Amino acid sequence: MKWTWRGTRLNGFVSRLVVGPTVITKLVSMSGSGLPALLLCLSVLAVCACSTGFSGDVLFLNDIHYDPLYVPNSQHQPDFCRTTRPWLSADDGSFGRYGCDAPLNLVEAHLSAASAAAPEASLIILNGDLPAHSLSDYPTQMEAMDMVVTLIRKHWPDTEVLVSIGNNDCFPDYYMPVGPNSRLEDLATSWDSLLDE
Numbered sequence: 001m002k003w004t005w006r007g008t009r010l011n012g013f014v015s016r017l018v019v020g021p022t023v024i025t026k027l028v029s030m031s032g033s034g035l036p037a038l039l040l041c042l043s044v045l046a047v048c049a050c051s052t053g054f055s056g057d058v059l060f061l062n063d064i065h066y067d068p069l070y071v072p073n074s075q076h077q078p079d080f081c082r083t084t085r086p087w088l089s090a091d092d093g094s095f096g097r098y099g100c101d102a103p104l105n106l107v108e109a110h111l112s113a114a115s116a117a118a119p120e121a122s123l124i125i126l127n128g129d130l131p132a133h134s135l136s137d138y139p140t141q142m143e144a145m146d147m148v149v150t151l152i153r154k155h156w157p158d159t160e161v162l163v164s165i166g167n168n169d170c171f172p173d174y175y176m177p178v179g180p181n182s183r184l185e186d187l188a189t190s191w192d193s194l195l196d197e
Contacts, residue, residue, distance in 0.1 A: 056122025059114060059159075061152070065168065066144045067101035067132035101132035108151060115155035124152070124159050126194070128166025138171045145169065145190045153193050161194040 069082040072094040081100035096106045131144035152161070169187065170176045176183060188195065 057118045057120060059118045059121040059124045059156075060127065061114070061124060062127045063129040063166070064107055064110070064148055065101040065129055065132050066107045066148050067103060067135075068140060068144045068147065069132070069135070070096070070100060070103040072103065104147070107148065111151050111155050121156055121159050124156060124161045126152070126161055126163045128164045129168045130166070131168055133168055134173060135171075141171050142186060142190060145187075149190055149194060163191055163194055 067081065071082055081097065093100075094103065094105050095109065096103050102110070130148040131141045135141045135144065165176070165187065167174045171183065
């Protein structure tokens with residue numbers, strides 16, 4: 001997987017916009033060409049930046065979907081992403097396989113590449129979905145979330161992070177009780193190093 005950074009200027013606001021395939025796919029899927037969606041997102045950021053006088057690098061991180069149960073040498077069957085098999089191919093799958101969520105090697109490589117492209121990011125917008133799809137138990141999901149947060153802070157220890165809750169940040173997927181609850185408290189605890197008092 002090749003990660004790229006694209007330089008863009010919006011009244012001096014965004015000097016570098018780091019995007020990976022997931023972000024591009026999300027923006028393009030919002031409309032036929034993707035341009036209106038991109039312009040809308042950048043316009044919102046520009047209004048916020050102009051009103052605060054912000055200037056700097058902004059990093060968008062989306063849909064990391066780290067799977068702590070991923071097995072690199074798994075065989076292509078319905079449960080192949082998380083089942084050990086005795087064989088290895090020329091591509092052992094240590095950086096992932098089509099149809100599987102991201103193994104730790106891929107998450108680390110992704111964040112290292114983003115860090116190399118924007119080492120002094122002024123702001124990180126973290127759009128949720130840190131853990132893998134359909135993890136079968138809550139402790140494993142929180143383990144995945146904690147690992148991603150730790151890696152983000154490893155690369156950007158002092159950068160301000162804006163976080164949103166994705167559907168896979170809830171357990172089970174797409175479910176979050178209304179009002180104060182232990183799941184929100186657990187998210188706040190996991191994200192504590194990202195949240196600015």
